[in-house]
Amino acid sequence: MEFEPVIGLEVHVQLKTKSKLFCSCATEFGAAPNSQVCPVCLGHPGVLPVLNKQALDYAVLCGLALNCSISKFSKFDRKNYFYPDLPKNYQVSQFDKPICGKGKITFLINGNEKTIGITRAHLEEDAGKLVHSETGAESGVDFNRTGIPLLEIVSEPDLRTPEEAYMYLHMIKNIIEYLGVSDCNMEEGSLRCDANVSIRPKGQEKFGTKVEIKNMNSFRNVQKALAYELERQEDEILGGGIIVQETRLWDADKNQTFSMRTKEEAHDYRYFPEPDLVPVKLDENYIKSLENQLPELPFDRMNRFTKEYTLTGYDAQVLTSSREIADYYEECANLTDDYKAVSNWVQSELLREINEKKISIKESKVTPSKLTDMLKLIQKGVISGKIAKIVFHEIMRSGKDAEQIVKEKGLVQISNPDELKNIVEKVIKDNKKIVDDYKGGKEKSFMFLVGQVMKATQGKANPQLVTKMLKEAIG
Amino acid sequence: MSLYSKTAVELIGLLNKKEISSRDIVSSVFQRIEQVDTKINAFIYTDKENALKKADEIDKKRVNAEPLGLLGGVPVVLKSNLCCFTWPVSCASKILKGYNCAYTATSVEKLLREDAVPIGYANMDEFAMGSSCENSAFGVTRNPWNTDCIPGGSSGGSAAAVAADETILALGSDTGGSIRQPASLCGVVGLKPTYGRVSRFGLVAYASSLDQIGTLTKTVADNALLLKVISGHDCSDSTSIDRKVPDYPAYLNNSIKGLKIGIPKEYFVDGMDNEVEESVKKSIKTFEGQGAVPVEISLPHTDYAVACYYIIATAEASANLARFDGIRYGARSPQAENLIDLYEKTKSDGFGQEVKRRILLGTYVLSSGYYEAYYKKAQKVRTLIKNDFDTVFKKVDCILTPTSPTPAFKIGEKTNDPLKMYLSDIFTISLNLAGLPGISIPGGFTQSGLPIGMQLAGRPFEEEVILNAAYSFEKNTLFHTTKPTLS
Numbered sequence: 001m002e003f004e005p006v007i008g009l010e011v012h013v014q015l016k017t018k019s020k021l022f023c024s025c026a027t028e029f030g031a032a033p034n035s036q037v038c039p040v041c042l043g044h045p046g047v048l049p050v051l052n053k054q055a056l057d058y059a060v061l062c063g064l065a066l067n068c069s070i071s072k073f074s075k076f077d078r079k080n081y082f083y084p085d086l087p088k089n090y091q092v093s094q095f096d097k098p099i100c101g102k103g104k105i106t107f108l109i110n111g112n113e114k115t116i117g118i119t120r121a122h123l124e125e126d127a128g129k130l131v132h133s134e135t136g137a138e139s140g141v142d143f144n145r146t147g148i149p150l151l152e153i154v155s156e157p158d159l160r161t162p163e164e165a166y167m168y169l170h171m172i173k174n175i176i177e178y179l180g181v182s183d184c185n186m187e188e189g190s191l192r193c194d195a196n197v198s199i200r201p202k203g204q205e206k207f208g209t210k211v212e213i214k215n216m217n218s219f220r221n222v223q224k225a226l227a228y229e230l231e232r233q234e235d236e237i238l239g240g241g242i243i244v245q246e247t248r249l250w251d252a253d254k255n256q257t258f259s260m261r262t263k264e265e266a267h268d269y270r271y272f273p274e275p276d277l278v279p280v281k282l283d284e285n286y287i288k289s290l291e292n293q294l295p296e297l298p299f300d301r302m303n304r305f306t307k308e309y310t311l312t313g314y315d316a317q318v319l320t321s322s323r324e325i326a327d328y329y330e331e332c333a334n335l336t337d338d339y340k341a342v343s344n345w346v347q348s349e350l351l352r353e354i355n356e357k358k359i360s361i362k363e364s365k366v367t368p369s370k371l372t373d374m375l376k377l378i379q380k381g382v383i384s385g386k387i388a389k390i391v392f393h394e395i396m397r398s399g400k401d402a403e404q405i406v407k408e409k410g411l412v413q414i415s416n417p418d419e420l421k422n423i424v425e426k427v428i429k430d431n432k433k434i435v436d437d438y439k440g441g442k443e444k445s446f447m448f449l450v451g452q453v454m455k456a457t458q459g460k461a462n463p464q465l466v467t468k469m470l471k472e473a474i475g
Numbered sequence: 476m477s478l479y480s481k482t483a484v485e486l487i488g489l490l491n492k493k494e495i496s497s498r499d500i501v502s503s504v505f506q507r508i509e510q511v512d513t514k515i516n517a518f519i520y521t522d523k524e525n526a527l528k529k530a531d532e533i534d535k536k537r538v539n540a541e542p543l544g545l546l547g548g549v550p551v552v553l554k555s556n557l558c559c560f561t562w563p564v565s566c567a568s569k570i571l572k573g574y575n576c577a578y579t580a581t582s583v584e585k586l587l588r589e590d591a592v593p594i595g596y597a598n599m600d601e602f603a604m605g606s607s608c609e610n611s612a613f614g615v616t617r618n619p620w621n622t623d624c625i626p627g628g629s630s631g632g633s634a635a636a637v638a639a640d641e642t643i644l645a646l647g648s649d650t651g652g653s654i655r656q657p658a659s660l661c662g663v664v665g666l667k668p669t670y671g672r673v674s675r676f677g678l679v680a681y682a683s684s685l686d687q688i689g690t691l692t693k694t695v696a697d698n699a700l701l702l703k704v705i706s707g708h709d710c711s712d713s714t715s716i717d718r719k720v721p722d723y724p725a726y727l728n729n730s731i732k733g734l735k736i737g738i739p740k741e742y743f744v745d746g747m748d749n750e751v752e753e754s755v756k757k758s759i760k761t762f763e764g765q766g767a768v769p770v771e772i773s774l775p776h777t778d779y780a781v782a783c784y785y786i787i788a789t790a791e792a793s794a795n796l797a798r799f800d801g802i803r804y805g806a807r808s809p810q811a812e813n814l815i816d817l818y819e820k821t822k823s824d825g826f827g828q829e830v831k832r833r834i835l836l837g838t839y840v841l842s843s844g845y846y847e848a849y850y851k852k853a854q855k856v857r858t859l860i861k862n863d864f865d866t867v868f869k870k871v872d873c874i875l876t877p878t879s880p881t882p883a884f885k886i887g888e889k890t891n892d893p894l895k896m897y898l899s900d901i902f903t904i905s906l907n908l909a910g911l912p913g914i915s916i917p918g919g920f921t922q923s924g925l926p927i928g929m930q931l932a933g934r935p936f937e938e939e940v941i942l943n944a945a946y947s948f949e950k951n952t953l954f955h956t957t958k959p960t961l962s
Contacts (some may be wrong), residue, residue: 041576043798045566045679046558046580048712078794080841089797270841272850273792275683277713311931439899 001238002017006207007159009222010120011172013182013192014126015058020147021125022049029188031166033131033142040148043087048276056099056280056439059123062151063100066118070287074099076123076274081267084141085128093152095271098122099280106299107171108317109164116168117156119466124149142238145189146427149376151182157207162226169193169219169323174298178323178396186218189345193222198243208233213257216250225250229257298465301326309339324361325351331336331368334417341375349392365399366392368475374402386392386459387411415462417469420453423461424469427452435474446470478503479640480958482695483549486643488636489776490537490548497530497537497548500643501592503815504550507595508641509959514622517636519555519613521595526550529592534846536590544589545704551586551644552636552699554595556603557688559583566679568601569961581616581712582646582679582705589704592640601827603653603681604795604851605629606899607889609830614755615886616960620925621961627899632843633691634661639961646699650681652878652903655688655915659673659878659928662954664698664945665691667903669935671716680795682788683714685907694955695946699723702938718936723900726939727946732766734944736931737871740903741777748881753763754919754927755877760949762875765947769940770871774863779856780905781897786840786853787908791835795873799825832893850902861909868934874940876902878915878928900933912938916945917954926954 008225020027024173025042040047051211063070077095103118128146132139152316153172173184173191178472184191193216198208213229216222228250234241248257296304298320305316305326320326325346332342354364377383383391383406394405406412414420426450438445453466478486479498489495505523513520533548541901549571553559558576566569579587586593600610608616608631616631618624619639626635634657637645647654649667658665667689678688685928697914701722708717738759743752801807803916808820826834840849867874879899889896906913911932918929929948933941949955 007855042577042803044577044804045564045571045574045798046556046675046677047578048676048714050711050713078793080797082797082800084800084802084814087798088794090794091802270793270838270843270846272790272794272841272846276680276713330767 002202003234003237004202004204005160005226006157006198007162007165007226008196008201009130009155009159009165009168010194011153011169012192013062013153013172013176014185015055015149015151016180016182016190017052017053017054017058017149019052021052021055021123021149022147025147029183029190031144033140034144036144036334037146041087042143043089049092051275051277052149055123057290058149058179059151060287061179061181061293062153063121064104064287064291064294065179066100066103066105066121066153068100068103068118068121070282071097071099071101071280072219072282073097074282075279076277078274079124080270080443081129084139085130085146087128087143087146089287089466091125091127091339092274092277094122094125094440097279105168105171105175107167108302108313111313114164114167116164118157119154119156121151121153124150124152132162162223162230165195165226166219166223167194169222171298174321178298178475179363180296180323187329195222195226197226197229198329203436211243211245212247213469214249214260217252221250221252224255225257227237228255229401232257277407292457293370298323298326305329309333309343311339311343315343315347319343328341328361328368332372335369335372336375336463338375338379341457342372345392364396366395370395370399370401377402377406381413381415382406383411383413384459384461384463387413411460413462414457414460417464417465418445420457420461420466420469423456424466425451427456428470428473433474436475438474477640481643482641482694483546483692484702484714486549487547488693489944490803492868492900493537497533497592499550501526501530501550501594504594504642507639511619511639511834512641513704514617514681514961515619515635515639515641516614516616517597517632517639517641518552518627519596519598519632521566522562522593526592526594533590533592545590546586546589546591546702549591549643550594551591551646551701552594552597552633552642553583554630554633554645554647555599556648556679556681557583557646558679559593562596563613566602567599567613568799568825568827568830569612570806571804572825574805576593577787578677581709582675583677585705585707586646590704591644591704595700597630597645597647599832600629600653600785601956602679602792603629603648603650603686604792604829604833606652606656606896607884607886608632608635609826609890611887612827615953617886618883619961620662620924621883621923623885624925626886627879627883627942628692629653629657630665631657632661634658637661637663637691637693638959640958644697646701646705647689647691647777647808648678648681649687649689649903650685651907652900654691654881655903655913655928655930656899659930660883660926662915662926662928662957662959663691663693664695664916664955665689666698666702666914666938666942667906667912667914668706668938669716670907671714672912672936672938673705674707674712676709676711679733680791684791685711685784687907695914695942695949696724696727699727699942699946700916702942713763716936721939723939723942726774726943729943730766731762731944731947734762734767734771734873735871736762736769736944737769737772737867737874738769739772739774739777739867739874739876741774742876746880749881750919750921751877751880755875755929758918758929759875761948761951763946765951767944769875772867772874774860774867774905775861775909776859777905780908781858781901783853783856783862784900784904784908785836785897786849787857789833789837790841790850791890792838793834796826796834801825815926829893837857838916857908858862860905864905864911872933873892873944874932876929876930876932878902878930881928882921882925904931908915911935912941914941914945916948918948918956919954951954
């Protein structure tokens, strides 16, 4: 029997507001424990929540970017459960009237477009963090995170492979980063993901029993956990078993999921309308004004890049995978018309360098003008592509102009035949056998000879000229 | 006459004439507390030292002719569910043992801004759940008119303190009648404002959509003054309404000629105490004598109010009280083995019977499978009750009813019959469900000398109308001048 996976994702995104969702406490990551708290977020007796306007704006912006319908009327509800990281023992969330309704996002997967439906996106408050002593004898709670606004984005069960789930997550992160409303950093917990997964015989319309997976701390882990879980479910069914509706936790060390609680043990959250907050009513003008604030989004930008800069879909996808990179690329594209060369240099050298150095593209000393100046030196034949790599790394290190580096280090390309004449002749003389091989039809041998000339000139010889001179000399 | 037995308006007059000092008043009130509170037990906590300090500061301002607030130097007692920075707000519960307020409630801030002198915390039913002040971890409060009787509740301590002259002014909270019913049973004036009139920030929540802070005083004039001080929009309370606060005392002397007073036929039911019924009927005559026009009205969904209330209030309470878990503040069971055990033991030990009952009820009505049948339905009924009032208020300007179906009952009389106890609020609950203002004023006495209260209900944000009518009634009666004898 062949099975079809059915996957839906719940993504929690921490919104980067200055203050918390319902009080004026700061939201800085990494502050000393319980240094960003007040009676309101600590759930002291008698406190009341007041909705943060910026959080509302951000939620609506996200909703618009995810093509969601924005609710003109939405409200908050209390989700009741007991846990020490939840001061009020209920979470203020949204149940039946979320701010953002149905939407969809599109992304490329293996060169094909895929559209995934968004069920809803709603605002809620984050919980605190439990901290356990090494011996396990004591536990503490850090309430700094308590009350930070979260947007929970729920997808339709439209995903069919772990890889699609991976790409979906990337696109969500990409879109939200474009909006600048969240850091979307899974390691710092500003983006979290739970998955709902089931399988069904291919061709069957009815969904199978779903299992929820939690505790995945990277996009790759989501992909791995889903792959593991799909296999587990298939094995279970093929082995004559049944799938139990349950919540499972992903263990990244063991690379497997294990059961946390079954449906019977699941919470009854006893949702009811939050009486301390008034419903949120949004008018057309407000929504319009946020719509006007939307930047060009990654998928549109990708499509524009392929057209405007005649790039492949893959190149455009990589270059638009973050707003910073795309902005960088476009700045370069304004300074040169060799779009392909910029694309290559950004994707290979620049991205590798900033990833290695763990810096942002903005922090790189290779500014768009420095990069394009260097490319112009290649175009003019002043330096070769190979030498350019040396120049690039030197710009990266010192921030000097390409021209200056070339001058200082004497990296100018040798394009004068007189300067190369002796070297070419010497290479032919020293490599008689290779020259014969080439003459006998072994094309590869020619490249070796070019390489020898390049080596003798520390890479500075103009490769086209070397080729021409070698061919002439060998005859 | 001692200073403690005077009204705020009288005392402010004397203060302005510099015949007395604020210290004199505060001292007099504490002298009275020391004299009678062993009999009444209206107070859970007093802060004499700071009260005198504050009184001295105000006296100094007066001497230096600095600007003074509206309540310059007048003592006020707070119900034990109103936060006042550093005070041990207990809600008359064991579970908040050791907790001191981390901040001050907006209503209390407003009192302080107008130079009132907070003197302490009044006893109450635990977490404002009750109608007799018997559900307190700090012992029962006794009715100053008959110490074998309950003072009503839940703001029983506030009402008894005012009636026994242990304070000049008091704040309470009213979720289903918790200001008006004890005011009625103790023979004082108690007003529950329109929902949203007074900020709830700093009021320990029982049922958020029904709770409202209000005023308990010796006279209507004092009530108008105190209400003016605590009312107004507050950015910290999203449910408080941004609407101008009228100068309530200025409305008191208006004529009530032609005022249409609705008398709901559903409120004169079987089982109502005869003396209470008689007293209301006499009151109608009194109002007629001043030119008001009684109009018979119908509030057809009255019968469902109590049931509706106990679903909505307990549902909200089950969530509001979840935070008292021993994790961050208050009492924590020392015997707990693990987390669940900690929750269970802390809550079992910390909460009293009635609070547990209501948390369980509330949890039940919100449970999966029951939500639609109970909570959702109750919300619909709530709308119908509200519609009843909307319709009626097109015809009349206010509504007159008894405040409580009976006068004060004996301590222990209804403790084993919660349903009977719940009916104590049958006439007051509807106003909370509809969010309307209501005032209870002294309207008579029983043969045995217990006070009988009269309730006037008004349109939303028309407190000045019911205050005006109440004042007119008070001027023409002597009930408010009679004092309990506490020998």
